[in-house]
Amino acid sequence: MPLDLHKIGVVAGAEFSSSVRTKSFLISLLALPLIMGGSVLLQVFMGSQVDTKPRRFVVIDDAQAFAPTIAKAVEGYNSQLDAAGGKASLPRFLLEPVPTAEADAAARALALSDRVRKGELDAYVEIVPGGEGPEAAPKIQYHSNNPNDDLLRRWVTETVNAEVRARRFRTAGIDQAVAERLSRPVATENLQLAERNDAGAVRKVDPVRTMALPAVLLFTVFLVVMTSGPQLLNSVIEEKMSRISEVLLGSVSPFDLMMGKLLGNAGVAMLLASLYLGAGYGVAVYHGYGDVISPGLLAALVGFLFLAVLLYGSLYMAIGAACNDLKDAQSLMWPVMVLSMLPVFTWTAVLKNPASPMSVGMSLFPPATPFLMLMRMAMQPAPPAWQVILGVVLATATALFCVWAGGRIFRTGLLMQGKTPTLTEMAKWAVKG
Amino acid sequence: MTAAIAIRGATKRFGSVTAVDRLDLTVPRGSLYGFIGPNGSGKTTTLRMIMHIILPDEGEIEVLGVRDTRAAHDRVSYLPEERGLYKRMTVRRLLRYFGSLKGARQPDLDRDIVHWLEVMRLPEWIDKRVDALSKGMAQKIQFIASVLNRPELLILDEPFSGLDPVNAEVLTDAVLELRKAGTTVVFSTHDMAVAERLCDRIFMIYKGQKVLDGTLDEIQARYGFDTIRVASDAGLDAFDGLGGIHEVHDRGNFQEVRFQGDPQDLLRTLIDRTRITRFEITRPSLHDVFVRIADPQEESSLEAPIHAA
Numbered sequence: 001m002p003l004d005l006h007k008i009g010v011v012a013g014a015e016f017s018s019s020v021r022t023k024s025f026l027i028s029l030l031a032l033p034l035i036m037g038g039s040v041l042l043q044v045f046m047g048s049q050v051d052t053k054p055r056r057f058v059v060i061d062d063a064q065a066f067a068p069t070i071a072k073a074v075e076g077y078n079s080q081l082d083a084a085g086g087k088a089s090l091p092r093f094l095l096e097p098v099p100t101a102e103a104d105a106a107a108r109a110l111a112l113s114d115r116v117r118k119g120e121l122d123a124y125v126e127i128v129p130g131g132e133g134p135e136a137a138p139k140i141q142y143h144s145n146n147p148n149d150d151l152l153r154r155w156v157t158e159t160v161n162a163e164v165r166a167r168r169f170r171t172a173g174i175d176q177a178v179a180e181r182l183s184r185p186v187a188t189e190n191l192q193l194a195e196r197n198d199a200g201a202v203r204k205v206d207p208v209r210t211m212a213l214p215a216v217l218l219f220t221v222f223l224v225v226m227t228s229g230p231q232l233l234n235s236v237i238e239e240k241m242s243r244i245s246e247v248l249l250g251s252v253s254p255f256d257l258m259m260g261k262l263l264g265n266a267g268v269a270m271l272l273a274s275l276y277l278g279a280g281y282g283v284a285v286y287h288g289y290g291d292v293i294s295p296g297l298l299a300a301l302v303g304f305l306f307l308a309v310l311l312y313g314s315l316y317m318a319i320g321a322a323c324n325d326l327k328d329a330q331s332l333m334w335p336v337m338v339l340s341m342l343p344v345f346t347w348t349a350v351l352k353n354p355a356s357p358m359s360v361g362m363s364l365f366p367p368a369t370p371f372l373m374l375m376r377m378a379m380q381p382a383p384p385a386w387q388v389i390l391g392v393v394l395a396t397a398t399a400l401f402c403v404w405a406g407g408r409i410f411r412t413g414l415l416m417q418g419k420t421p422t423l424t425e426m427a428k429w430a431v432k433g
Numbered sequence: 434m435t436a437a438i439a440i441r442g443a444t445k446r447f448g449s450v451t452a453v454d455r456l457d458l459t460v461p462r463g464s465l466y467g468f469i470g471p472n473g474s475g476k477t478t479t480l481r482m483i484m485h486i487i488l489p490d491e492g493e494i495e496v497l498g499v500r501d502t503r504a505a506h507d508r509v510s511y512l513p514e515e516r517g518l519y520k521r522m523t524v525r526r527l528l529r530y531f532g533s534l535k536g537a538r539q540p541d542l543d544r545d546i547v548h549w550l551e552v553m554r555l556p557e558w559i560d561k562r563v564d565a566l567s568k569g570m571a572q573k574i575q576f577i578a579s580v581l582n583r584p585e586l587l588i589l590d591e592p593f594s595g596l597d598p599v600n601a602e603v604l605t606d607a608v609l610e611l612r613k614a615g616t617t618v619v620f621s622t623h624d625m626a627v628a629e630r631l632c633d634r635i636f637m638i639y640k641g642q643k644v645l646d647g648t649l650d651e652i653q654a655r656y657g658f659d660t661i662r663v664a665s666d667a668g669l670d671a672f673d674g675l676g677g678i679h680e681v682h683d684r685g686n687f688q689e690v691r692f693q694g695d696p697q698d699l700l701r702t703l704i705d706r707t708r709i710t711r712f713e714i715t716r717p718s719l720h721d722v723f724v725r726i727a728d729p730q731e732e733s734s735l736e737a738p739i740h741a742a
Contacts, residue, residue: 010533018522242517247578249486250511251534411486 003259007252011260016267019231028227029272033279036223054092055152058099058112058124065138066127066160071095073159093152096121109143116145125156136171138164192380211351213292214375217301218347220276221308221371225340228269228309229316232261233329236320236410245410254407258321262313262403269309270302277301300377307395308370312340314402315367321410343371354379364391366398435498437462437586437617438483442492445478452478454641455492460619460634462585465612467632468621469719471727475641476621477514480590483619484511497585507536510584514591514621516575520564524550524574527563532581542581549577552607569600576604580611587611589620593627605631625720635719637726644726653716660721661696662687663703664711671707675699687711 019025061067074095081092099111112124123144130138140160142153169176190205239245248257284292293301315336323329346368350359354376363372363383369391376383438460445453453475460466470476481487482494485506493500497508519527525546532542550556553573558566566574576592592608593601608631612618622628628635629649637645645652664687665671672681672690677699679691692699696714703709717725 006536007534010530014530018519022521238519239517242520243513243515244517244519246481246486246513246515247511247517247531247575248534250484250513251506251531 004252004256007256008260008263011252011257012264012267015235015261015264019235019265019268020271024231025268028231029275033223033276050090050151051149052089052091054094055122056094056096056120057122057152057156058096059127060098060108060112060124061127063127063129065129066163067098069163070125070156070159077155091151093155113143116143122146122149123152127160132171136164136168208289209292210379214351214378215347216280217297217378218343218371218375220273220280220301221305221374222340222344223276224269224273224305225308225312227272228265229312229336229340230333231268232265232313233316233320233333234326235261235265236317237323237326237329240321240323241325249411254411255404258314258317258403258407258410262310262317265313266306266309269313270306273305297378300374303392304370304374307392307399310399311367311370311395311402312336314399314406315339318402318406318409321406339367343368343375347372347375350375351379354383355381360387363387364394366391366395369395435462435495436460437464437497438619439495440479440483440492441494443479443482443489443494444491445475445482445487445489451641453482453489453638456638456641456643458636458643458646460617462617463612463615464617464633465608465631466617466619467628467635468619468638469623469625469628469635469645469723470621470638474727475638477590479638480511480513480588480619480621483588484509507582508585510535510579510582510587512575512579512587512589512592514594516572518563518566518571518574518578521562523560523562524555524566525559528574528578528581531578535579535582535584537582545581545583546577549580552610553577553603569596572596573600573604576607580607584616586617586619589618591622592620593622593624601627625718625723629719637723639726645722649719652719652722656717656722656725659691659693660689660715660717661692661699662689662711662713662715663709664688665703665707665709667707671703675702 059067059070061070074093078092081090099108109126112121115121116123123142126141126143128139128141130136138160140157142156144153166176169179192203192205195201239248252260281290281293284290316333319329319332319336323332342362342365346362350362350372353359359372359376360383362368363376364387373383373388373391377388436459438458440456440458443453443456444451456475456479458479468476468479478487482489483496485494485496519530522530528546529542532546537545546559547556550559553576555570555573558570558574563571563574572592572595576589579589580587587608589608592604596604605627608618608620632649634648635645635652636643647655662684663671669681669683669688672678672688677692677694679693680689682689690699700709700712703712
């Protein structure tokens with residue numbers, strides 16, 4: 001079957017210009033980074049928000065071993081907060097007096113629990129003495145009905161632990177200041193390997209280069225695929241729904257039509273990507289990381305991005321060809337969605353062990369290759385050339401297969417009206433034509 | 434010179450249904466060929482096979498002398514029955530796209546677009562968006578889209594359906610003009626009057642099989658001169674209890690009957706019964722032929738005479 005390059009070009013040009021002309025292109029251009037950036041900001045903002053309502057609590061320490069220490073520490077803590085002045089970023093602690101009415105421990109615990117339930121208290125802490133001497137280990141029992149709010153619990157733990165440590169040193173007759181100075185930890189430097197031409201140099205591992213860059217590359221490809229793939233699905237469904245497909249099939253072969261649409265869409269995706277990456281590069285230069293991406297890596301990025309768009313575009317297109325409306329498409333889309341999420345689920349594992357059998361296998365799995373192989377190329381140790389080539393060949397073959405199958409499904413689906421095919425039926429059409 | 438379309442023994446099955454059954458058909462170049470047949474009889478399947486959109490299970494189809502129809506695509510245009518347009522494009526962009534998909538090149542393409550919009554009386558719509566067009570206008574735009582590549586063979590599936598008489602006339606003139614310029618035109622229609630009026634040759638397909646193929650004269654000759662129009666004082670009652678009468682259609686001022694036997698005998702009998710003001714032996718219309726072939730109820734009613742209204 002000879003390819004009609006002129007017609008592929010005509011279809012690609014029309015697909016490109018009609019996608020770029022739409023409002024949805026502009027919206028998607030702005031919306032995805034906005035949503036992504038917004039959700040990161042929101043998480044950071046929410047994470048830093050602490051409920052500054054004062055925490056009221058009771059310390060039961062029948063032996064009075066730690067209660068005075070805690071009371072003093074509360075005072076110190078609160079006065080430190082007051083000294084910081086302005087808007088409080090941390091809650092004050094209010095130590096409530098211990099009720100003396102009940103002699104029975106169980107009755108007292110019940111009464112205190114009820115006060116917590118009523119909201120008069122946030123927690124009560126019981127300190128169970130743990131004997132005498134350097135080995136002494138008292139128990140701290142923290143009761144509250146909000147176990148996830150660990151602010152007060154951590155503070156009490158630290159306070160009591162500091163006191164226990166000081167007492168142990170005292171009992172053992174050791175000067176605490178000396179002991180702490182002697183047990184100072186030693187740091188490890190995370191360094192790169194020595195190079196032949198510059199053996200003496202010591203180069204620190206830069207987390208921006210080893211962690212951030214691979215992640216940025218991966219998510220750029222992901223972002224572009226998520227934006228452009230579904231557009232292709234819509235465009236194919238529009239043609240089916242407005243009954244243009246038969247007119248088109250009277251002019252071009254299904255394969256040429258699919259190929260043209262795919263290339264036009266890839267053009268849109270590359271435009272999107274160069275806008276995103278241009279902006280990203282601007283930020284990198286601003287922070288002094290202008291050299292972060294080498295020409296070779298840039299070429300790999302462009303290549304794999306193109307491959308990813310072809311691969312996922314062809315998958316979305318095959319689905320569009322099989323559906324009669326968007327509702328059908330939603331239910332048929334999930335397998336492709338899951339495939340494109342796969343690299344997002346596995347990228348941290350690949351980042352830690354880029355040469356492990358799992359990482360190599362995943363990066364050779366065609367739907368994940370454009371993401372993970374690219375990421376591996378941005379990291380040390382770089383993947384061997386044969387793996388890169390094999391990955392590219394497999395992914396290209398998969399994309400071509402999808403275009404071919406999509407074309408056949410498109411042509412067959414044309415004759416099937418009003419019925420959404422099952423995945424098995426689609427497979428049958430692709431095989432039988 | 435090879436035929437525009439040569440179909441030999443083409444068969445297409447969809448599952449257990451045989452849509453087209455061992456079809457042979459030759460469409461000579463320069464002819465205007467009408468495809469008729471009831472819904473679901475295989476017209477569209479035949480047209481799609483000619484266009485290579487679907488492939489026959491058996492047999493072969495040659496278009497403009499080429500076996501692999503795709504090679505002839507740019508010389509063959511197809512206006513399907515299921516036809517749509519990109520709603521958000523302007524008329525100009527849409528026609529340029531469809532034209533260049535069919536292999537039309539600039540600057541002829543733009544010139545043809547302007548020319549055809551004038552022929553179709555739509556020149557002021559060139560920069561309007563497609564979704565602003567009425568249904569009839571859209572249909573004319575679809576027609577233009579199919580002729581921009583100056584095809585040698587033009588295949589139209591129900592081109593006149595849904596057009597008002599004025600627009601149908603505009604389209605008819607355009608088709609006749611193309612044919613005068615040498616284009617072979619094949620179209621399917623449900624409108625027997627149009628087929629009778631325009632076509633050189635008529636092809637009828639019924640249940641996937643060819644049942645008629647020839648000029649109107651040939652078809653009418655084959656179906657005999659058995660339709661007789663009678664106007665008499667007695668009206669419908671004149672035919673009560675007469676032998677040899679198959680069907681009686683009351684057309685108001687006259688009755689149309691199908692009579693087996695010598696029409697002279699019928700005339701003699703009728704003169705005895707009533708005063709005859711008109712007695713005409715006519716050819717069956719294409720409509721009658723169509724109904725006779727395609728309506729099995731009519732078929733079974735042949736046995737007993739019925740006074741149908």
